[in-house]
Amino acid sequence: MASPNRIPEIRKDTVNNRWVIFSPARSRRPSDFKSKSNPVNPTSQPECPFCIGQEHDCAPEIFRVPAAGPDWRIRVVQNLYPALSRDLESSGELAGRPGGGSVALSGFGFHDVVIESPVHPVHLPDLDPVEIGDVFMAYKKRIEQLQCYDSIQYVQVFKNHGASAGASMSHSHSQMIALPVVPPTVSTRLDSMKEYFGQTGKCSLCEIRFDALLIDESIHFISISPFAATFPFEIWIIPRYHSSHFHELDGVKAIDLGRLLKLTLRKMNAQLNSPPFNFMIQGSPLQVSPAQLPYTHWFLQIVPQLSVVGGFEMGTGCYINPVFPEDAAKLLREVSIS
Amino acid sequence: MASPNRIPEIRKDTVNNRWVIFSPARSRRPSDFKSKSNPVNPTSQPECPFCIGQEHDCAPEIFRVPAAGPDWRIRVVQNLYPALSRDLESSGELAGRPGGGSVALSGFGFHDVVIESPVHPVHLPDLDPVEIGDVFMAYKKRIEQLQCYDSIQYVQVFKNHGASAGASMSHSHSQMIALPVVPPTVSTRLDSMKEYFGQTGKCSLCEIRFDALLIDESIHFISISPFAATFPFEIWIIPRYHSSHFHELDGVKAIDLGRLLKLTLRKMNAQLNSPPFNFMIQGSPLQVSPAQLPYTHWFLQIVPQLSVVGGFEMGTGCYINPVFPEDAAKLLREVSIS
């Protein structure tokens, strides 16, 4: 797959401002990248609190889709073991901490679960584009609710699928964590995109056009292998229209995104043997200033879990990726799905 | 372990400039944190290229300790599948890359393996402090050699132990990657320590003194649970003397560090059931300016692998740690080892 004559390259991810090492010598044959087992349980689980009929075992519901009645298709519920607490007053600084510049805030925030289907064995790519669009519209609705809290600065929407992608529950779901701080990757990304905008007057994600990296396109979105992908077979789905916030999505675009995400996940499953994966919506802080609007642009990052991170990556924040993005894009572009 | 009445806290790691969420609701009982199996093969492996007698299966040697003769105790060798190539001219910018601000350098650099013992079943904490000190002195010697290359900016020393910490080889070893760029975590750390120095006139790591976080002390080093530990039971071993670079270590301090590392790893093994782990030397770029010397201070970061990273951490760079560092420090301080 990766041409053996290629020399290693160190590429800069100019969106996230980090270096990635592309190392053909470390590439193994493509079949070695296929994950060995799919740890997701395909059958129904009588004890699963996310299954329809088991709502009593679940933490309190925030809303369901459709809005009333027992036959829900999506539920947004509180996380029973939340990382942050919605019951704290606000996010004040805590006193009595040791010196040396230490800072601690009380852990105010929201941690919700989006149950994407009422039945256990159905996963996201099994849904049709309209149903996946409904999941996106549920994210949007919940973000709009969370936006009303002054101290919430950022909402991270993410999905863990499969044990080695971190999932502890196998029923199809995603999560949303609303934070009282702007996370480090978001500030770094914004600084980077601002710098590019300063130099060129353009949004760096509106500018991405490089045929060798393109996987697919729909009316409103493109899917690509990013030029300096951190992980092998990492994929970004980027709106073709300039937009700072995911929750600017409307119903028509949500279905279009649902169609492209479904295609992308099915291609990934076909090419890489249904690997565990994560996806993350990479957006902007809730309060962006008008000056930030021209260069902030959200996207959906999809990362199949094909390798283990080691001490080098933990120490440096630089990743070693054995697969050149051009090669990954070609494979994903050409894979035929039935 | 974690007091159930504690509220979640968001702490700032002021050394690395990142937020960590401490979430008691997500803590499980301490026994749940014990790793289930130790994937390291304890017996000798006839095919292992790192074993004494198998030198012919190994990539070329750089040096051995002692310097000559067949009875070596440590070997520093080239990595057979290097991430970077020592054979490229230098690290120039590559032309012909797509627009949109993309940058690519040729992948010049060094990737070495330090074989820590001639025999397969012996691991680092089985060595005596003098022998561990010799491993550190081998790192030092190799860093001093790599320093002669003008384009090398940073050397990352790291160890992967156990499959879920990324190791592909079970014979006790560590690795060194010499990079033509300063990695992102290093620049961020330097900026952060500079800021603290600007505000206080002091080095933030010289200032760390908080009894509740202390695990052990030796003549020249302390081991602590950092106030905003990214990972549960993460440990930092910090020189008590101010020093920018690991390779300023002398033979006496190397043995003292060997003793403290041995104690720390044995405690971690006893308390956490011999988990897979990584360690990383967190240092400074090779060329630090005299102005940077007062606030750059190296340390050894040890991370047992007890949890899987999920989409939230990948998306935000914020980690969720269910174990408060004070609790981890207390457990590690008090564990008795035979």
Ligand SMILES: Nc1ncnc2c1ncn2[C@@H]1O[C@H](COP(=O)(O)OP(=O)(O)O[C@H]2O[C@H](CO)[C@@H](O)[C@H](O)[C@H]2O)[C@@H](O)[C@H]1O
């Ligand atoms: N009855 C119930 N009602 C409501 N909610 C319930 C519930 N039972 C369980 N839950 C919640 O459901 C969620 C399921 O989430 P995932 O399977 O995506 O991964 P989890 O959050 O456990 O951890 C992964 O993702 C996080 C964030 O990335 C990482 O910190 C972590 O290491 C990784 O394993 C859990 O957060 C759990 O608290």
Ligand SMILES: Nc1ncnc2c1ncn2[C@@H]1O[C@H](COP(=O)(O)OP(=O)(O)O[C@H]2O[C@H](CO)[C@@H](O)[C@H](O)[C@H]2O)[C@@H](O)[C@H]1O
């Ligand atoms: N005969 C031989 N002679 C010389 N060297 C030989 C050799 N046979 C194998 N090697 C090298 O020995 C090294 C052993 O290293 P580790 O077991 O620590 O993890 P590895 O580097 O494979 O990957 C882990 O660490 C890296 C860096 O953190 C991560 O990128 C990766 O995902 C993770 O699995 C390998 O790098 C391998 O190339």
